[in-house]
Amino acid sequence: MINLVHNEMIKLVRKKRLYVIIAIIAVLVFLFTYAQMKQVESMQERLGTMDWRTELQQEITNTQNRLNSSGISDEWRGYLQIQVSQQQYYLEQDINPSAPGAPTFMRVFIENSIDLVLPLLVVVVVADLVSSESSVGTIKMLLTRPVKRWRILFSKLLTMILSVSFIVLSLGFLSYAISGAVFGYSGWNLPILTGFAIEGEELVTTNVRLIEQWQYILMELGLTWFVGITVGAITLMLSVIMRSTAAVMGVMLAALISGAILSNMVSSWESAKYFFMVNLRVTNYISGMGAPIDGMSLGFSLSVLAIWGLAALVIAFITFTRKDVY
Amino acid sequence: MTDLPSTLVVKNLCKKIGRKEIIKNLSFELKEGEVFGFLGPNGSGKTTTVRMLVGLIKPTSGEVHIYGHHLQKDFIKAIDNIGCIVENPELYPYLTGWENLQQFARMVPGIKKARLKEVVDLVGLQNRIHDTVKTYSLGMRQRLGIAQALLGKPKVLILDEPTNGLDPGGIREMREFIRTLAERDKISILVSSHLLSEIQLMCDRVAIISKGQIIKIDSVEHLLAAQERVWWTLDPVAEGKQIISKTMTIFSEKEGVIVTNYDEKNIASVNETLVRKGVRVHGIEVKLPTLEDLFIELTGGETID
Incomplete structure (x- = not known):
């Protein structure tokens, strides 16, 4: 089995996919670092001060003004109210929610990449693991060796898990290393609030507690990894079923983008919560943002993802071991 | 040949896709050190059969035994005795030749670096093996x-x-290589092809397959000897025909050409008679039938498609 995984790793490295991934992440981090730098600068100009309290107070006032205006939907109003109470909590406790620093940038970057950027990177690597072998024809070479078929797919599964881990780690490392050059590398011990719960439209703060930022980031990385593995498993299944890598990428792209759109508009379509792509933003549960649909919680989303991932793997293994190769 | 042990035994192999029977009841055997030809036009089921022999496609019914190991039930042991190229040799284009071989070597226990060198030398790729x-x-x-x-x-x-x-x-190089492997290393080789000339030059026995069925298995000499034809180009035709028909079987006649069976002993004497009787002989040609002719002959009028 080690030999098989060794083979897969060589193919992965020689196809240069991983370099592409690193390049994409680096470019994105550069872009966002620059954007945030500009934002900080313009904020400074506008307010004439660097004080975050004034800034946060300003934001709260803005939101409250919007709440008072008519013509916003009830759903949106509820969300804004939650946001305001969270911000007020930060202000009262004297915690700067967006204190600059590489760890903070990294935290926000991971949060924002979990439902689209990370899955896309995973898809880029995993989509052709099996389908490229079928379309080029090397699958015939693999399956006519004295090795059982399930072992070959299992080696590809392990390769998928290794690649996802690599992607999540590079996401963390690059966002820290690059943004640190601008914002400084300190801030690991910054206190972060977590444990928000939302019942109806009330922000329940009974369980809210402070944890240090590095713990928070560790939790986020864990969740991100889990999401990556799920997306990887589903992509692997498609890669087994379809010969064309482009088709695999297309299907996954459509699913992921529709997921991003759906989570913004499905609050009234309750059964949509069983789609895996609506459940990708699991970091929202620990940061205290509302769930897109009532009845969704961290446990629920993780279970939905796990079931999708496992089902995908079962289908992938059954198909791969039984199918006729033409 | 018949007293040599069988290496590959195929019994009643069938494959259905949906309701369509693609392969119908194939049975044949390969002997040790024999080159066995698998001859048929494109779409006759050659490649499907080959894929079933190496486990890429599961037969609907029937058995494949390789050195006594049942391919479907004992895949690892059976496939261990087989080396194959199915259609084109598809390799990883972004790896070097050597790295490609390493990939496959890692999948089989006990293949040493020396063996890799050996096969590279055998096929004469020493100079380019480290290029992609x-x-x-x-x-x-x-x-x-x-x-x-x-x-x-x-x-x-x-x-x-x-x-x-x-x-x-x-x-030509490939042909010689295949013969050497069979004769020197006693490897049984199954070669599929749609070219009769190719099969004729390198195989000992041949199975002719059409529409998923074997229509004939025979040694190459037998098959061809029975199918060789003599083309007579004569003038006047009618008179010549009369003379030839006394000693040989006439199969067809068109545009001044009479096609008869191949009968080595009689050609010279028939020619002599023709010349003596004033028939001008423009040509006597011994021709191998084309695959198409062979098919029409063997299947009784059925064409290739």
Whole structure:
């Protein structure tokens, strides 16, 4: 089995996919670092001060003004109210929610990449693991060796898990290393609030507690990894079923983008919560943002993802071991 | 030949896709050190059969035994004796030839570096083995394909259209190579092809397959001897025909050409009689039937498609 995984790793490295991934992440981090730098600068100009309290107070006032205006939907109003109470909590406790620093940038970057950027990177690597072998024809070479078929797919599964881990780690490392050059590398011990719960439209703060930022980031990385593995498993299944890598990428792209759109508009379509792509933003549960649909919680989303991932793997293994190769 | 042990035994092999029967009840055997031809036009089921022999496609019914190991039930042991190229040798274009061989070597226990060197030398790729495969010519890829097929010292080699895309020099080289492997190393080799000339030059026995069925299995000499024809170009035709028909069987006649069976002993005497009786003989040609002719002959009028 080690030999098989060794083979897969060589193919992965020689196809240069991983370099592409690193390049994409680096470019994105550069872009966002620059954007945030500009934002900080313009904020400074506008307010004439660097004080975050004034800034946060300003934001709260803005939101409250919007709440008072008519013509916003009830759903949106509820969300804004939650946001305001969270911000007020930060202000009262004297915690700067967006204190600059590489760890903070990294935290926000991971949060924002979990439902689209990370899955896309995973898809880029995993989509052709099996389908490229079928379309080029090397699958015939693999399956006519004295090795059982399930072992070959299992080696590809392990390769998928290794690649996802690599992607999540590079996401963390690059966002820290690059943004640190601008914002400084300190801030690991910054206190972060977590444990928000939302019942109806009330922000329940009974369980809210402070944890240090590095713990928070560790939790986020864990969740991100889990999401990556799920997306990887589903992509692997498609890669087994379809010969064309482009088709695999297309299907996954459509699913992921529709997921991003759906989570913004499905609050009234309750059964949509069983789609895996609506459940990708699991970091929202620990940061205290509302769930897109009532009845969704961290446990629920993780279970939905796990079931999708496992089902995908079962289908992938059954198909791969039984199918006729033409 | 018949007293040699069988290496590959195929019994009543069938494959249905949906309701369509693609392969109908194939049975044949390969003997040790024999080159066995699998001859049929495109779409006759050659490649499907080859894929069933190496476990890529599961037969609907029937059995494949390789050195006594049942392919479907005991895949690892059975496939261990087989080396194959199915259609074109597809290799990883972004790896070098050597790295490609390493990939396959890692999948089989007990293949040493020395064995890799050995097969590279055998196919004569020493000079280019460390270049990436995408820079290889088709002939070089074909040779690398043979190298990977021989890596595990197989006792049965299955080559699907091995000369596809090769230039005449390459074809000849391949042919000699296949003969050497069979004669020197006692490997059984199954070669599929749609070219009669190719099968004729390198095989000992041949199975002719059409529409998923074997219509004849015979030694190459027998098959061809029975099918060789003499083309007589004569003037006047009618008179010549009369003379020839006394000693030989006439199969067809068109545009001044009479086609008869091949009968070595009588050609000279028939010619003599013709000349004596004033028939001008423009040509006497011994011709091998084309695959199409052979088919029409064997299937009784059925054409290739």
